[in-house]
Amino acid sequence: MGNKVFLDTNILLDILSSERSNSQDTRGLLLRYGDEKAKFVFNDLSLNTLYYIGSKTDRNTTFNFMKDITFNNPLFEVYYTKERDLKEVYDYMDKSTNADFEDLLQYAAAKNSGCSVIVTNDKNFPQLDIPLIRTNPSIEDYHPNNSDTYISI
Secondary structure: OOOEEEEOHHHHHHHHOOOOOOHHHHHHHHHHHHHOOOEEEEEOOHHHHHHHHHHHHHHHHHHHHHHHHHHHOOOEEEEOOOHHHHHHHHHHHHHOOOOOHHHHHHHHHHHHOOOOEEEOOOOOOOOOOOOEEOOOOOOOOEOHHHOOOOOOO
């Protein structure tokens, strides 16, 4: 298996619903990563939001999608939040009053699961030491080597 690619919750929603504005671009990017034998990682906490939003439109499709990516699809891997993730997030938030708890949990999951890139369309996602790839053309990708804000939690 090739690189590990972390998928933020908004990207999972793009995969689930073809009606979302970035769905086609997201699916295209994931196909390219799939061709490179990437493993797609997501945080277990994303499942709550995925179900909450997706079930408003179609409960059965959402539930089956969640089961598939959790148990049946070898391209996907669930990262289960650990105590060390919470400690890293709390420590970071002690130093930064603008930090978003949920985004930092996603970042900690990506970092601690060994992902080399995060796919997200959250324009406020923390720009730390893992590259951010966007499927929304109006949001720029982020590459930490080209930035003065090379930080880790």
